[in-house]
Amino acid sequence: MPVAYFETEKITHRNNSKLPLLIDDGCGFLGTWDIVTHLDAEYPDRPALMRNAEARALGRLVASWGDHVLFPDLLRVVLPDFLERLHVNDREWFRQSRELLLGATVEQLRENRTAYLSDLCRSLAPLRSALSVQWFLGGDAPGYADYTAYTMLVWGGFASREPVLEEDDPLQVWMARIEDRFDGLPRRLPAAA
Amino acid sequence: MPVAYFETEKITHRNNSKLPLLIDDGCGFLGTWDIVTHLDAEYPDRPALMRNAEARALGRLVASWGDHVLFPDLLRVVLPDFLERLHVNDREWFRQSRELLLGATVEQLRENRTAYLSDLCRSLAPLRSALSVQWFLGGDAPGYADYTAYTMLVWGGFASREPVLEEDDPLQVWMARIEDRFDGLPRRLPAAA
Numbered sequence: 001m002p003v004a005y006f007e008t009e010k011i012t013h014r015n016n017s018k019l020p021l022l023i024d025d026g027c028g029f030l031g032t033w034d035i036v037t038h039l040d041a042e043y044p045d046r047p048a049l050m051r052n053a054e055a056r057a058l059g060r061l062v063a064s065w066g067d068h069v070l071f072p073d074l075l076r077v078v079l080p081d082f083l084e085r086l087h088v089n090d091r092e093w094f095r096q097s098r099e100l101l102l103g104a105t106v107e108q109l110r111e112n113r114t115a116y117l118s119d120l121c122r123s124l125a126p127l128r129s130a131l132s133v134q135w136f137l138g139g140d141a142p143g144y145a146d147y148t149a150y151t152m153l154v155w156g157g158f159a160s161r162e163p164v165l166e167e168d169d170p171l172q173v174w175m176a177r178i179e180d181r182f183d184g185l186p187r188r189l190p191a192a193a
Numbered sequence: 194m195p196v197a198y199f200e201t202e203k204i205t206h207r208n209n210s211k212l213p214l215l216i217d218d219g220c221g222f223l224g225t226w227d228i229v230t231h232l233d234a235e236y237p238d239r240p241a242l243m244r245n246a247e248a249r250a251l252g253r254l255v256a257s258w259g260d261h262v263l264f265p266d267l268l269r270v271v272l273p274d275f276l277e278r279l280h281v282n283d284r285e286w287f288r289q290s291r292e293l294l295l296g297a298t299v300e301q302l303r304e305n306r307t308a309y310l311s312d313l314c315r316s317l318a319p320l321r322s323a324l325s326v327q328w329f330l331g332g333d334a335p336g337y338a339d340y341t342a343y344t345m346l347v348w349g350g351f352a353s354r355e356p357v358l359e360e361d362d363p364l365q366v367w368m369a370r371i372e373d374r375f376d377g378l379p380r381r382l383p384a385a386a
Contacts, residue, residue: 051247054247054332060327061255064318064323125262130250137254143247
């Protein structure tokens with residue numbers, strides 16, 4: 001169910017208006033980590049997102065890196081375009097809160113896009129390096145570490161008018177490899193509303 | 194055996210003059226990754242550095258992040274001090290090669306130390322965040338992921354006159370936790386020559 005930021009009163013689970021929220025069999029799981037942990041525990045017949053303590057440690061580290069590095073780097077690149085994709089009622093609030101977070105105005109972000117894009121490209125170097133010798137961040141099979149980085153990059157691609165990765169970036173091959181695991185489904189999704 | 198950079202002809206294993214090199218039972222293992230892999234395979238009675246595929250993936254990612262982010266960030270902060278710790282015959286070559294690598298002169302590095310220290314502090318945020326909910330980067334027990342980040346930070350501390358981490362940085366607690374596993378041995382080592 002699509003929900004604009006100004007409509008969060010539609011989300012009424014236990015006085016919470018935050019996302020992501022998973023309601024499964026009447027129980028609510030708030031936040032990606034709790035959702036992933038719940039899915040692994042409740043659906044042992046499905047491929048594990050984090051199959052052991054080390055996979056959990058890897059997932060945690062990549063998620064932390066995503067929050068502190070990848071997401072802010074992406075947001076600096078895509079915020080000017082992303083604002084235009086938001087419902088018009090959301091734009092002013094979203095703009096103000098994100099300008100405060102990034103310490104830069106949308107105009108400054110737009111002007112320095114090339115520099116921010118090159119920061120983003122540099123921040124991704126550790127992923128490229130690890131993926132030059134193994135198929136997935138999780139090793140032979142993708143896990144939560146892969147999905148958390150992958151989904152941020154996909155969001156960045158939806159949010160931006162221009163691609164956020166170069167066409168020949170080796171990360172494209174890894175992203176396609178993840179998509180192939182789901183019969184290419186992510187490639188068939190319509191672009192963000 | 195301490196070896197200065199200008200004495201690398203002392204290292205004569207199979208025409209290789211690079212480090213790290215481990216000679217174990219007549220066989221040479223060059224580079225941290227091959228050494229760690231060898232130790233895990235050959236000494237299964239000792240605690241594993243990377244006990245499964247996920248631990249290997251985690252170790253690989255943290256090592257890549259160390260090469261691309263942590264080590265350059267540290268080098269920018271400590272190079273001016275570190276040069277004075279090197280054998281006098283090594284200084285000119287080391288200075289030139291590292292200035293080229295970092296794209297900045299030693300004088301520029303010294304002048305902007307505060308800014309580089311704050312870049313380093315920011316780069317460590319994902320580690321702090323992961324370690325706020327688990328004891329080690331590897332989860333409940335330390336693994337290669339912990340040791341690779343830990344040893345870079347220890348090297349930075351040796352190389353620099355001033356500490357590279359704030360006294361109240363939560364990473365200090367994690368570093369002490371690793372040292373406790375070795376009965377505090379690292380704390381009893383003499384500072385770098």
